[in-house]
Amino acid sequence: MDIMTDGSTLVLSGDFDVRSTWEVRNALYDLLSATDDDVVVDLSEVTSVDCTALKVLGAATLEASRAGHHLTLRGCGPAVRRLLHMSRLIRVVEVERVAQPA
Template sequence: MELTTREGTLFIRGRFDVRSTSLVRDRLYDEIDRTTDDVVVDLSELESIDATALRVLAVATRTMERSGRHLILRGCSPELRRVIAFTRLRRLVQLERAERGPLTA
């Protein structure tokens, strides 16, 4: 798991799962607290994601909405888009159009 923040975007590389959710959650909320703008989470180099990680993104989305902002997911692979649709998370999260890279869920 590698996390990088640059210009309002949190880049997540590697496996986003139960072992890394607390690290990602802390960095994500640091970014949410730091800015008054929308926050982008770049998942284009994500290797895998699990239900716990999806929940972190859903809760962060709700937190952002309370202040009139958005959490935007960038670089979602077609596989991740299907998982998001299947779990009905699509009702909560905002996705950018870019699609790249394989992902196992």
């Protein structure tokens, strides 16, 4: 898992699973505490995700909300969206909408 920060955006690439959740969680909470802006987690380059990773994103969303911020997921592929729906976390997390081509 590669983690980069670009302003108030956390850019992830690779496998987001139980092996990388602690690292992502720390980076995400550090970013939330360091910025006054809303935070975006870019998952465009994430190749796989598991339920443990989704739990980290759900908990971070609630933490951001408590601090008066929004956390938005960007670049969610079909597999991530499917897991968000199956776990019902889609009710908790905000997923950036992408305009459909005409």
